[in-house]
Amino acid sequence: MPKAKLTDKEITTAIAKLPEWKVVGGKLNRAFKFDSFVDAFTFMTKVAFAADKMEHHPEFFNVYNRVVINLATHDVDGISNLDIELAEKINAI
Numbered sequence: 563m564p565k566a567k568l569t570d571k572e573i574t575t576a577i578a579k580l581p582e583w584k585v586v587g588g589k590l591n592r593a594f595k596f597d598s599f600v601d602a603f604t605f606m607t608k609v610a611f612a613a614d615k616m617e618h619h620p621e622f623f624n625v626y627n628r629v630v631i632n633l634a635t636h637d638v639d640g641i642s643n644l645d646i647e648l649a650e651k652i653n654a655i
Contacts, residue, residue, distance in 0.1 A: 567638035568646070576646045583649055589621070590633040590645050592652070602627050605655060612651045618644045620652075 568576065573590075577583045583592045596602040606622055606629055613619050621632040633649055635642035 565635055565638050565642045565644055567635070567640045567642055573641050577649075580646070580649050580653060585641070586632070588634060588640060590641055590649055592631055592649070594629045594631070596627045596629070599626050602629050605629060608655045609652055612655065613648060616644065616648060616651075618648055620648065 573585060577585065577590065580590075580592075583590050585591065594602070594605065596605060602624055606624060609620065609622075609631070618635070621634075623630040623632075631652065633645040634640065635644055
């Protein structure tokens with residue numbers, strides 16, 4: 563699927579269907595909290611495999627049992643359809 567930068571309206575519509583995701587600093591953002599570091603790292607690994615299959619890689623920030631993910635598409639200088647698709651996959655994980 564070609565990358566397409568989304569308009570503000572398209573982003574608002576899309577994140578309404580993505581619980582706990584929001585736009586922070588021009589990127590889709592969500593924070594996760596797990597029971598342990600191992601659970602957080604396992605989640606990050608699953609996300610990494612899904613992202614790699616899409617050839618679309620997130621920014622990860624991890625401290626102990628917390629993971630923050632930011633999604634943006636550098637090629638379009640903003641949030642694209644690929645970011646929404648990856649956020650959906652992350653929610654499914």
